[in-house]
Amino acid sequence: MARHYAVMPGYFPTPLIRALRREALLRDARGEFQEAGIGRREDHQHDQRVRRDRTCWLNGSTLAQCRLQEELEQLRLAVNRELFLGLFDLEAHFAIYDPGAFYRRHLDAFRGNSGRVLSVVLYLNQNWNSDLGGRLRLWPKPHSRVVDTEVEPLGGTLVCFLSEHIPHEVLEAQAQRISIAGWFRCNNTTAERLDPPR
Numbered sequence: 001m002a003r004h005y006a007v008m009p010g011y012f013p014t015p016l017i018r019a020l021r022r023e024a025l026l027r028d029a030r031g032e033f034q035e036a037g038i039g040r041r042e043d044h045q046h047d048q049r050v051r052r053d054r055t056c057w058l059n060g061s062t063l064a065q066c067r068l069q070e071e072l073e074q075l076r077l078a079v080n081r082e083l084f085l086g087l088f089d090l091e092a093h094f095a096i097y098d099p100g101a102f103y104r105r106h107l108d109a110f111r112g113n114s115g116r117v118l119s120v121v122l123y124l125n126q127n128w129n130s131d132l133g134g135r136l137r138l139w140p141k142p143h144s145r146v147v148d149t150e151v152e153p154l155g156g157t158l159v160c161f162l163s164e165h166i167p168h169e170v171l172e173a174q175a176q177r178i179s180i181a182g183w184f185r186c187n188n189t190t191a192e193r194l195d196p197p198r
């Protein structure tokens, strides 16, 4: 992660991706998704100019989620072993971008606020092609306007990046785009403050 990000096509097996996709669609059909907001808790706002996806938190209630959590736990342990990031726990949600939806350039964390250290995104799309847009654009050099990486949201691909360091954007999708976004957090709990907040 010398570049502060990694893109790993085919990281997750197809049956797991299919099961997670089915679950996202089912929970969406049951009305469990909510319009996504920006900021946490009291700062939470909905701003359609910034993002237009809908989200639904993972709750560990299905076999597919448990499998995914096991995989991500292995990743957490490996990253802590190799990179000493002190990752502590994970929060993650399904996200659906309907045609026309996007998420403008942003950072997932600002120093000291959410404890988010490592962002992970995995895609649940079948038969995606580049005409459908919806690429994830990363700015590994935040002070330059030069974009050097765009990732197609292909089912099974995992993207990881440092939450405080890599601005990124989801380009407008032309077809329904389904993903899981998660954040490994560090443990900033002190006597005065429970963090990550529960």
Ligand SMILES: O=C(O)CCC(=O)C(=O)O
Pocket (backbone or CB within 6 Å): 095, 103, 108, 121, 135, 136, 168, 169, 170, 179, 181
């Ligand atoms: O879906 C993606 O490619 C990235 C999503 C994202 O940036 C976020 O949810 O914070």
Ligand SMILES: [Fe+2]
Pocket (backbone or CB within 6 Å): 106, 107, 108, 168
């Ligand atoms: Fe993000």
